[in-house]
Amino acid sequence: MPIRHSVIHKIDKKPDGTPAVLFLGVSEQVENQARDDLMQQFNESYNATAGKAWGFFHAESGAHPLSGWLGKYLAGGSSFLEFSTTAVEHLTKLMEESNLSTGGHALFCHYQQGLTDYLVIALVQETEAVTMTEELHLMTVKRLDLDHIRLAARINIGEWQNNPRSLQYISYLKGKQGRKFNEYFRDFIGCQEGIDGPGETRTLLKAFSDFVESEDMVDEAAREKTATLVNYSMAQAKIGEPITLDELSGLIDEDRPKSFYDFIKAKDYGISDTLPPDKKTLNRFRRFTGRAEGMSISFEAHLLGDKIEFDEGGGTLTLRGLPTQLTEQLKRASS
Template identity: 65%
Template structure:
């Protein structure tokens, strides 16, 4: 994960209401093992965060200037340190206008992963700790606390430059404690949501359930394919990468690598070729299946306790909200028996 450029600034904002004090870096972070480890740990913490959103830049304007500054840097018109200094000044302005007391160390990192270039921007908090020096003396220490990562965004620079129609080249953390704490940072990035990650993931899982039913797969095969989907999608979220429908399709069926992909396209689910999978939605998806004496039952885990109730002592299932075609068949059969 080669770092091309990185810089760290500090916004000192106390909770007493006093104005923020900006301490700008005088030089870029030197390329060394410490910087590499920091970025690797930050990426791990960021990828593990739930509740992220995906989107794209607003049109450049006075309210959303960062994309213009970023373009000038990438075109070679502005040094990286100047770009980050200009950007962090704008961040302080938005921070003051939002009346939030949260400051921190602001990291800008332009790096390459594989063939893809990224820019990560994150506000990092610190935690007080202790350290033992070479003289075996205990001294106070301040360490960056990546477990408190609440304001961060990652811009896929390659996607932004090469695919102007994309609406998911930016990902950012959405605030849990009300929108205000994340709104100012989202406005700083100049990002608008373009892809509903949880919604896209639910649609993908619905398409997969329909595919399993249409193929009338044996119980063991359905279970294996479900696990393949969940494992692949989960691995992609850990890497911070989207789920690619064609790649997923080939993993689900090596003999017919286009089968699932063609099912999605033919049924027109409206899915993009690449989906930013939502980890929370994936965790809720497991299938329970079983067949015996002419009875076939299959349902998703998240329905258990809602539309499906299991009585362990009696060994029975209570199913609510039966499919309309099945209800109609049962009604017709009941009417025949009553004649």
């Protein structure tokens, strides 16, 4: 993960209502192992954090100037330090106007992952940790709390520049600290919500279930393909990358790599060719299977409690919304 530029500023904002004090970094972070480890840990924590949203820039304006400053820097019109300084001054102003009490270390980092450039902006708090001195004495030190990131955004620079109609080149944490707290940071980024990650993931899983049913797969094949979908999607979530339908389709059926992709497009499910994976939704998508005395049962875990009810005491399943094909067979058999 080559780091092109990295700067850290500090906003000291106390809860007693006193004005914020901005301490500007006078230079970029020096290239060393500590800097690289910091960004590696940050990315791992950011990717693992639930509750993200995806969006795109508002049109550049006085209310949303960050995209213009970023564009100027990328075009060579300013240095990264100048860009970050202008941006953090604006962030401090918005923090004051919102009357929010939490400051922190403002991290700006431009790095490359694979063939793609990203910009990360985050407000990171400090926490205390206990360490051991060379004399084997315990000592309390302050460290950046990368385990509890509350305000952060990541901009896919390549996607923004090469696909300006995209609705998902910015990801940001929605968090649980309140709407006002989240919105001032989203306003600072100049981001509007575009893609509904959980909704897109649910639609993908619905399309997959329909595809499995249309292919009339045996249980073992259905389980294998479900595992392929979930494992691939979870791996993408872990590295902070989107699900690519074309790539997923090839993994699901290597002999017919376009079959699932063509099925989705033919049925017009309305999902994008790339979509952000939602881990919470994926975790619910597992299959329960079982065979006994000529009976075979297989269904996705997310149907439990919805279309399928389990009575543990009686050892029975109640099914709703039976497939039309099965219903017709049952009607013919009972007539």
